[in-house]
Amino acid sequence: xxxxxxxxxxxxxxxxxxxxxxxxxxxxxxxxxxxxxxxxxxxxxxxxxxxxxxxxxxxxxxxxxxxxxxxxxxxxxxxxxxxxxxxxxxxxxxxxxxxxxxxxxxxxxxxxxxxxxxxxxxxxxxxxxxxxxxxxxxxxxxxxxxxxxxx
Numbered sequence: 001x002x003x004x005x006x007x008x009x010x011x012x013x014x015x016x017x018x019x020x021x022x023x024x025x026x027x028x029x030x031x032x033x034x035x036x037x038x039x040x041x042x043x044x045x046x047x048x049x050x051x052x053x054x055x056x057x058x059x060x061x062x063x064x065x066x067x068x069x070x071x072x073x074x075x076x077x078x079x080x081x082x083x084x085x086x087x088x089x090x091x092x093x094x095x096x097x098x099x100x101x102x103x104x105x106x107x108x109x110x111x112x113x114x115x116x117x118x119x120x121x122x123x124x125x126x127x128x129x130x131x132x133x134x135x136x137x138x139x140x141x142x143x144x145x146x147x148x149x150x151x
Contacts, residue, residue: 002052002092003032009091024088031055049094053134056093060086097136099144105132106144118149 006028013021035055039045046054063082070079097105109127113120124145129138 002049002056006032006052006092020084021088024085027085028056028059028089028092031059050134053093056089057134057137060089060093063089094134097132099140102132102136102141102144103148105136106141106148110145110148115149118146121145121149124149 006025010022010025010029013025032052032055035051039051063086067079067082067086070076070082106124106128109115109131110120110124113123113127115121115124125138125142128136128141128145132141
C-alpha cells in the first residue's frame with residue numbers, strides 16, 4: 001500500500017536527518033488524513049491506493065501552480081522548495097502510462113463504448129477514469145479523448 005511506503009519513507013528520512021523529505025511526507029500524511037476525515041460520511045469508500053493517488057496528484061498540481069506563481073514573482077528559492085516537494089511526492093505515485101499507452105487505452109475504450117463524436121466524451125472519460133485513474137493524467141487524457149473523438 002502507498003500509505004505504508006510513505007510511512008516507511010518518513011521513518012527512513014528521519015533516521016537520515018533529511019529535513020526536506022520529512023517535511024514533505026508529513027504534508028502528504030496530513031493531506032491523506034484530511035481526505036480520510038472527509039470520506040467518513042461518504043456512502044461508498046474508494047480503494048485506499050486510488051484515494052491516496054488522487055490526493056498525491058492534487059498535491060502535485062497545487063505545487064506546480066505555486067512554482068509558476070513564484071517564478072513569475074521572481075522568487076526562485078520558494079519555487080525550488082516547491083519543486084523539491086514535488087520530487088518527493090512523485091516517488092509515491094504509481095508509474096504513469098506513456099502517451100502511446102494512453103492513446104491505445106483510450107482507443108480501446110472508445111471502440112468498446114461505440115463512441116463516435118465529441119458528444120460521447122463524458123462516457124469515455126468516465127470509463128477512462130474508472131479503469132486508469134492514478135496511472136494516467138486525466139487532464140492529458142481529456143485532450144487525447146477529445147482528439148480521438150473529433151478526428
